[in-house]
Amino acid sequence: MSQPPFGKVLIANRGEIALRVLRTCRDLGIRTVAVFSPADRGSLHVRYADEAWPLPGDAPSDSYLRQDLLLEAARESGAEAVHPGYGFLAENPDFARAVRDAGLVFVGPPPEAMEVMGDKLRSRRAMLEAGVPVVPGTTEPVATAEEALATAEEIGWPVLLKASAGGGGKGIRLVAGPDEMEGAFRTASGEAESAFGDGRMYLERFLVRPRHVEVQVMADRHGEVVHLGERECSLQRRHQKVVEECPSPVVDAETRARMGEAAVAAARAVGYESAGTVEFLWSEGEFYFLEMNTRIQVEHPITEEVWGVDLVEWMFRVAAGESVAPLVELLPRGHAIEVRLNAEDPDQGFLPSLGRITDLRLPGGPGVRVDSALYRGLEVTPYYDSMLAKLVVHGRDREQARRRMMRVLQELHVGGVETTAGMALRLLRCDAFRSGDYDTGTLERLLAEGLDCPREDGADLELAAAVAAALWRHVRGTPRRSDEEGAAGPDPWVLVHRCRELGRWPR
Amino acid sequence: MRYFLTTEDGRELEVVVEDRPDGRHRVVLGDREFVADFRDVDGLGQYALLLGRASFAVSVAADEPQAPRVHVAGESFVFRALDERERLAGEVAGRGPARGEEIQAAMPGAVVAVHAAVGDVLEANAPVVVLEAMKMQNEVRCEHGGVVAEVAVAAGDTVESGQLLVRLDPPPEDA
Numbered sequence: 001m002s003q004p005p006f007g008k009v010l011i012a013n014r015g016e017i018a019l020r021v022l023r024t025c026r027d028l029g030i031r032t033v034a035v036f037s038p039a040d041r042g043s044l045h046v047r048y049a050d051e052a053w054p055l056p057g058d059a060p061s062d063s064y065l066r067q068d069l070l071l072e073a074a075r076e077s078g079a080e081a082v083h084p085g086y087g088f089l090a091e092n093p094d095f096a097r098a099v100r101d102a103g104l105v106f107v108g109p110p111p112e113a114m115e116v117m118g119d120k121l122r123s124r125r126a127m128l129e130a131g132v133p134v135v136p137g138t139t140e141p142v143a144t145a146e147e148a149l150a151t152a153e154e155i156g157w158p159v160l161l162k163a164s165a166g167g168g169g170k171g172i173r174l175v176a177g178p179d180e181m182e183g184a185f186r187t188a189s190g191e192a193e194s195a196f197g198d199g200r201m202y203l204e205r206f207l208v209r210p211r212h213v214e215v216q217v218m219a220d221r222h223g224e225v226v227h228l229g230e231r232e233c234s235l236q237r238r239h240q241k242v243v244e245e246c247p248s249p250v251v252d253a254e255t256r257a258r259m260g261e262a263a264v265a266a267a268r269a270v271g272y273e274s275a276g277t278v279e280f281l282w283s284e285g286e287f288y289f290l291e292m293n294t295r296i297q298v299e300h301p302i303t304e305e306v307w308g309v310d311l312v313e314w315m316f317r318v319a320a321g322e323s324v325a326p327l328v329e330l331l332p333r334g335h336a337i338e339v340r341l342n343a344e345d346p347d348q349g350f351l352p353s354l355g356r357i358t359d360l361r362l363p364g365g366p367g368v369r370v371d372s373a374l375y376r377g378l379e380v381t382p383y384y385d386s387m388l389a390k391l392v393v394h395g396r397d398r399e400q401a402r403r404r405m406m407r408v409l410q411e412l413h414v415g416g417v418e419t420t421a422g423m424a425l426r427l428l429r430c431d432a433f434r435s436g437d438y439d440t441g442t443l444e445r446l447l448a449e450g451l452d453c454p455r456e457d458g459a460d461l462e463l464a465a466a467v468a469a470a471l472w473r474h475v476r477g478t479p480r481r482s483d484e485e486g487a488a489g490p491d492p493w494v495l496v497h498r499c500r501e502l503g504r505w506p507r
Numbered sequence: 508m509r510y511f512l513t514t515e516d517g518r519e520l521e522v523v524v525e526d527r528p529d530g531r532h533r534v535v536l537g538d539r540e541f542v543a544d545f546r547d548v549d550g551l552g553q554y555a556l557l558l559g560r561a562s563f564a565v566s567v568a569a570d571e572p573q574a575p576r577v578h579v580a581g582e583s584f585v586f587r588a589l590d591e592r593e594r595l596a597g598e599v600a601g602r603g604p605a606r607g608e609e610i611q612a613a614m615p616g617a618v619v620a621v622h623a624a625v626g627d628v629l630e631a632n633a634p635v636v637v638l639e640a641m642k643m644q645n646e647v648r649c650e651h652g653g654v655v656a657e658v659a660v661a662a663g664d665t666v667e668s669g670q671l672l673v674r675l676d677p678p679p680e681d682a
Binding site: 348349351358361382409410411413425459461463464465470471473476 | 508510512514520522524532534536539541543545547549551552553554556558561563564565566567568569572575577578579580581582583584586588590614615640645668
């Protein structure tokens, strides 16, 4: 047996990704240290860990963002390395540096690479220098509407105005022509000023029917970078990915090779190490660098299924100094799809659906993987994001994977909260998904139209549901007002009162 | 027994359920008739349903017995489900004075507008309050209508889930 890359690791995260990282640690024989907020005391990532260290509050600022407490737990537990998962502190260069300064290994990229990639303009400049194609646009921020207008004339209309310090869709405007520039600049810049304290904007060409295609890379500290193909993530709602697939239905072998080379060059240009994702916009056969995510991503399992690799394991290996050379031998096989199952109610504008998971039936069988920290009794709280599970399938081809995912969504049942499963199922039946002909605007358009895609098996589910509803009422009986104690017997408090009154157990 | 189901889009379905000596049921829905075997599998709301030989994995959840939410093969259906007696009572209530009602917030959010003032007479299904949650505005409506007895919130307030928004007294007796 080979030696595990580390003896003990602290996982500075919660929920699904903490459990995901923990599972690989256990597979490798690494001892695990979990951290938890009070609300997460009963979570699976805590229960399955070797050690668990409490954090004081439920809010992220009192728990999973407390760098001081995370480092203290790492030091006191004797962990040698810290895995940040995704979100929280995963892309925070200060945290990566603090971990390093504490004499521990940060299982992720160097803070210097995060800093370049975390800044839209710096990363764009670095990519231009490295010969990575970028969307035609500005490399320097623009401070006035007049400057923006002149620049747009060079780039070509339509253009997107984006906040230089942006994120989360704030401060973004589509400007169709010169007449719209002044108003759009004023509002977008104002939004950016109030959201980020920086009103500077940059411009780029607006692409026709763009697709979001991203390339997985893995880099070691010896300067070797390997790419593991692309993921197609265009099905989004409000910039949140909903369904992802690997490979992309529009990327052929030649384009894949070119995108892979570009992604490798991007990682090299910033001295990258560990797992990373280079995001591209794909439009009409060409691709352009968008940004690099300097972390393991939510949708990494579809790459793992197609390429037959554990990316988290390789994050640990390269963090311990191993070479990525063995990954060059890997070949992609088949097709994988991921659906993000969120506790949200699609019928109520995707409002978060909070509550207790009262009932749970998970899918299984060939080619099915469920990455989730879900259990019956879990309380879905407002403190953290609403993702309950990642449903992942692998098939020999795209259609087998699609059918498999529909089966998975039909087998699944989550009781107690509303979920996005039904919405995903309808999406998989739509022509746009079946044909693979979709772009980043497709899902929003389909949702606006009601996502009304006919069932393929012709089963009359409404009839079955109606019969079930009537039978359910029938077998439960009708509660009568005159007999409120009903089958469950009287309320225990009433019983206690009667006992007191009678001086004995009532008969 | 006869059950009256109203679908989310307002269609009414009538379902006749009769007990059979073998524990199964004879079910008639429109021109369809089935022998139904409805088996509780976990006591938590999951049922194994056979309609003849057609098999369904069904889950039923309900906050109130007259509004079951049925989940089958990845799809959800919500019905208003009344038995004969409840339907009759509902019809009588519809003709006679309605009960008062309390309108509560279904989600935490912010009150954007209040369309009711004390003393207003509201029709059934009239908009009462506009709530904003997660940047989505939702119109909260009353069910039966009545006379506004209390307005517990004002525009700009933040409300918790379940918090009282508006209380209605039964509508005045028809002259």
